[in-house]
Amino acid sequence: xxxxxxxxxxxxxxxxxxxxxxxxxxxxxxxxxxxxxxxxxxxxxxxxxxxxxxxxxxxxxxxxxxxxxxxxxxxxxxxxxxxxxxxxxxxxxxxxxxxxxxxxxxxxxxxxxxxxxxxxxxxxxxxxxxxxxxxxxxxxxxxxxxxxxxxxxxxxxxxxxxxxxxxxxxxxxxxxxxxxxxxxxxxxxxxxxxxxxxxxxxxxxxxxxxxxxxxxxxxxxxxxxxxxxxxxxxxxxxxxxxxxxxxxxxxxxxxxxxxxxxxx
Numbered sequence: 555x556x557x558x559x560x561x562x563x564x565x566x567x568x569x570x571x572x573x574x575x576x577x578x579x580x581x582x583x584x585x586x587x588x589x590x591x592x593x594x595x596x597x598x599x600x601x602x603x604x605x606x607x608x609x610x611x612x613x614x615x616x617x618x619x620x621x622x623x624x625x626x627x628x629x630x631x632x633x634x635x636x637x638x639x640x641x642x643x644x645x646x647x648x649x650x651x652x653x654x655x656x657x658x659x660x661x662x663x664x665x666x667x668x669x670x671x672x673x674x675x676x677x678x679x680x681x682x683x684x685x686x687x688x689x690x691x692x693x694x695x696x697x698x699x700x701x702x703x704x705x706x707x708x709x710x711x712x713x714x715x716x717x718x719x720x721x722x723x724x725x726x727x728x729x730x731x732x733x734x735x736x737x738x739x740x741x742x743x744x745x746x747x748x749x750x751x752x753x754x755x756x757x758x759x760x761x762x763x764x765x766x767x768x769x770x771x772x773x774x775x776x777x778x779x780x781x782x783x784x785x786x787x788x789x790x791x792x793x794x795x796x797x798x799x800x801x802x803x804x805x806x807x808x809x810x811x812x813x814x815x816x817x818x
Contacts (some may be wrong), residue, residue, distance in 0.1 A: 564668070567621075567642075568676040568691045571768075572665045574610035574616040578609035579664040581680035582649055586683060587658045589765040601652050606630050609648035609664060617644050617666070627795060629764045635670070635793075642670050643791045647764035650679075651739025660684050665741045667767035672789040677768030679745050688745050688772050696775035698749050705804040706750035712807060715743055716756035720799075724756055724814045744769035744802050748776035752813065754803035778804050783815035 585605035592603050610630040618626060621644070625637030637643050644666065649655055651662030660683040667677040675772045679688040688703075690696040696703055706713070711730035714721075715737055734752065737743045740761055745804065746752040748769075757780075767790050770780045780802045781787055788797055801811040 557667055562789060564675045564692045567668045568678070568689060569619065570620050570681075571668065571676055571678040572687070574613050575664045575666045575678045575680040576682075576687065577616060578612040578648060578666075579680040581612050582609040582655075583603075583666065583682040584608075586655065590656070590726055592656060599682065601656060602630065603649070603652060603656065605655065606648045606652060610646070613644075613646050613648060613664070613666060617646070625791065627763060627791065629762065633795075637791060637799055638793065640790055640791075642675070645669055645763050645767040645790060645795075647741065647762075650741040651737075654738040659738075661737050661739050661742050663739055663742050663745070665764060665768045667771065667790075669767055669790045674767050674771035674774075674790065677771040679741055679768055679772060681742065681745075681806060686745075688748070688769075690768075690772040690775045694775050696748065696772055698745075703749040705747060705773075705778050706753060708804070708806055713751070713753040714755065715746075716754075717758060720756040723818050724811065727814050727817065728810055740765045741769040744773045744778075744780070747778050747804065748773045748818075754807050756811070757797075757800035757802060759798050761797050761800060763790045763797075766790075766797070771800060775818060778802065779808055781808060781812070783812065784807075785812045 582605040590603045590605050592601050625640030625643035647665040650665045653660040664680045668675050676691045688698050711732040713732045715734045743755045
């Protein structure tokens with residue numbers, strides 16, 4: 555194991571993530587609503603654009619140059635198993651919400667996190683088209699554009715965003731619900747819970763570390779949590795960086811979701 559990165563202050567890592575994510579987001583914004591070139595991966599089921607590649611290059615160049623001892627995991631980079639031997643790992647998604655990006659919708663983000671031994675230590679989400687910057691670190695700090703944020707206080711119907719099949723499977727027993735339209739970017743949905751615009755979301759199986767690692771810490775520091783259907787928190791930088799069905803919600807609502815899963 556590479557132990558040297560453990561001595562670095564996570565505030566320094568957070569500042570580095572902000573620098574890299576904002577630079578990558580500004581580069582991606584140049585392609586936005588500009589007839590960007592698109593390719594298809596994973597058998598034609600998942601789009602990737604020239605903007606994804608350009609943003610990934612910037613993230614890689616800034617982050618890896620500054621922290622050569624850290625591992626690297628990105629949606630748009632070939633997976634290097636060397637990351638498994640590193641205590642600290644950058645986990646990034648150059649554009650989370652590529653479909654929204656392609657459709658000209660504003661709800662896409664650059665996601666960048668530092669994890670240590672499977673847990674997030676610092677996380678940044680930058681939504682360039684909305685001029686929104688979310689940050690969180692291991693001290694409990696969580697901010698949106700420099701202002702502290704928190705999940706919504708209990709009261710009223712549960713504001714939830716989830717696919718129809720997930721609602722059909724887990725929606726019973728949740729009480730009064732206000733369904734909002736689904737946001738393609740999983741990271742941005744978690745940010746919306748963190749700042750109080752949503753209360754919960756149900757995440758289909760096969761979400762990846764790069765969708766979650768930054769947003770998970772932002773939500774946790776704001777008063778929410780991400781868990782699997784049994785109530786266990788996700789662990790990052792495992793051999794297969796994929797997850798089964800997950801719940802993300804204000805902390806007081808998670809027991810309802812876990813109970814609903816037990817009855818599904």
